Amino acid sequence: MLRLLTCTLHILTVMCLSLAEVCIDEGVEFDFEYASVGEPLYAVCPLYNFLDSNNFNVTWIRNDTQAEITSDTNARVHQDQNFLKFIPAALDDSGSYQCIFRNSTMCIKKIRRVVVFNYDDGLCYNHSIKFRSEITLTTSLTIECPFLDNYGNYWKIPVKWFKECEPLDLDSGHYGTAPKALIVKNLSTEDSGNYTCEVPxxxxxxxxxxxxxxxxTILDLEKDPEPVMLYPKNDIIEVELGTPITLSCRALFNGSTLLFWTFNESLISDYAGEDRVITGDPVETVTEDGLLHFIDLNFTKVLEEDYNRKFYCHMFYTTKSIKFYVTIKKPDPNLQGVLIAVFLSLFLVIVIAIITIRIFKVDIVLWYRSSCLAKRASNDGKMYDAYVIYPKKFSGTSSYEMDIFVLKVLPEVLEKQCAYQLFILGRDDLPGQALMDLVDETISQSRRVIIVLGNMFCVDESDFEQKIAMYDALIRNKIKVILIEIEKITDYTTVPESIKYIKQKQGVVRWKGEFTEDALSPNTRFWKNIRYQMPPAHRYSDSELHYIHSED
Structure with a gap:
């Protein structure tokens, strides 16, 4: 029984001690404690002003190592009740330190952050760690050397003063001194700058x-211009989904200012729980136009929720503030690719159409003439579709083949199968008619002139016919000539110049077939080329087939 009671008391004691060691965590103190390398630093426990330290034991612990700081005053870093002392501070002293107040019934802790820094190159200060203030232009300015009270009686007068790291001439009359303070007399905007105080x-x-x-910064409100927000200016930008983007808030103002980004009147840190949207550090740089202030808003990737939302950049200066926003918008569909594809397709269609027309031009024209779409040719008053000229007396090609082609083949295909009306001298003329008048008038009553060529020419009535036809074709420009070779002519020296000219201008149709049934089909390439150069077929009435002259 005694053993059981002893165990119970032991367990209760352990539980009570454990409960007593549960500390109330007050989080992190907002302000930092600063010191440059080699200078002493007294970091004050942030709980000191809220609790009666006499009723608590104070313990300092380095947060990253959980090592308790020694109380040995000879140690470079040691604790002295409410103070954590660095004599002197080193660069690796930067970090977070827990100040723990503890008594028999309560434990409470809060973190104090310490920053130890090096001077900027060639300077006696660090640009990012200094006290800043703006003062409206008055007659004088008093500058106190701040945060010395915690160091007790270890600091002594006089204080050394510097401007832009150069010692000030305190006997010049422009400056005066007071305990822990510098007095600038006859103040002007030229007195703006970085003032440093040193205390032993x-x-x-x-x-x-x-x-x-x-x-x-000394502000002359009558001279200093108002700040200018360069970006944003209530802008709308288009950003693709999932892409990163940086929005840079930029403002010109010759003085100290505060720039920051918000969304829905809240800081950006409250916008996204993850580190997808973060703000950069505020930066100042001197430009030709003045002092440029800027701060970036970085999106690692744009999500759907970011679209059509306004992100505000705020600027606080003196006693005023301004703000502008930028809205992220989903880009409109890119029609450039579609337009390129459409125009490229249209171009290819046109090219293919041109090539097709060039290759199948003859077939297309003949199909159109035979279709119901073709407009019927109006009666032009002409009786014949073609006047046929061929040599009657020549050597080279046999007279028999020439006669067969002109008197049999041409009429068989063009007249019987294609409904054309031909005039062939020697077949369609009447005895006793004057040759010159007959040829001239008949050619004028014809829509085309067909000249059949052989290898050899001679002077006969066909030469007379050719001259009249060439006169109408070349001089009057009244009639079109169709040249047919019934065999390949190897020597054109005997051919009249007028025929050479027409051959060069429009070419010839060469007969390559034999006098067979297949060669008489109007759908062969030879006859298609002839039909293409002929006018549209026209059926004549019986009265139109009578010869136009009977007056002799």
Missing amino acids: FIYNGVTYKLSRTMEH
Whole structure:
């Protein structure tokens, strides 16, 4: 029984101790403690102002290693009740430190952040870590060397003052001093700049220095221009879904200002739970137009939820503020590719159509003439579709083959099968008619002239016919000539110049077939070319087939 009671008491004791060690976590203190490398730093516990430290034990722990800071005052880093002391500070001292207040009934902790920095190259301060203020132009300015009270009696007067890291001439009359302060007299905008104070600090017989840098901007409200927001200006931009984008808020203002991005009156950090949308650090740079302030808003990728939303860039300066927004929009469909495809297809169709027409031009024209779409030719008053001229007396091609082609083949195909009306001298003329008048008048009553060529020519009535036909074709431009070779002519020296000219201009149709039944089909290539050059077929009435002259 005694053993059971002892075990129970032990368990209750352990549980009570465990409950006592559960600390209330107050989170992270907003402000940092700063010091440059080699300077002393006293970091104050952020709980000091809220609790009576006499009733608590104070413990400092480095957050990343969970190592408790020693209380040995000879150690470079040690704790002294409410203070965490770095004598001096080193670069690797930067980090988070837990200040824990503990007594028998309560435990509470809060994190203090410490930043140890190096000076910028060639300067006595770090540009990103300094105190900033804007002052309206007055008669004088008092600049205090801040945050020295925590160092007790270890700092001494006088304080050394610098502007842009150059020592100030305190005897010039433009400057005066007070305890821990610099007085700038006859203030002007030229007194704007970076002021640094240095105070000697003695610890365990070793002299250190404490330095603070303040950037003061003197504003002449009558002269300084109003800030100009360069971007955004209530803009709308188009961004593809899933692509990254950076929005840069840029403003010109010759003074200190605060730039930040918001959405729905909330900071961007509340917009996306993940690190998809983040803001960069504010940056200042000197340009020809003045001091440029900018801060970026970075999207690792744009999602559907980002479209048609307004992201505001706010700018606070002196006692005023302005804001502008940018809206992300889904881009309109890209019709460029479609238009290119359409025009390319149209171009290919046109090219193919041109090639097709050039290759099948004859077949297309003949099909159109035979279709119901073709307009019927009006009566032009002419009696014959073609006047046929051929040599009657020649050597080379046999007279028999020439006669067969002209008197049998041509009429068989063109007249009987294609409904054309031909005039052939020696077949259609009447005895006793004057040759000159007959030829001239009959050619004028014909729509085409067909000249059949052989290898050899001679002077006969066909030469007379050719001259009249060439006169009408070349001089009067009244009639079209169709040249047919019943065999390939190897020597054109005996051919009249007028026929050479027409051959060069429009070419000839060469007969390559034999006098067979297949060669008499109007659908062969030879006859298609002849029909293509002939006028549209026209059926004549019986009265039109009588010869036009009977007056002798």
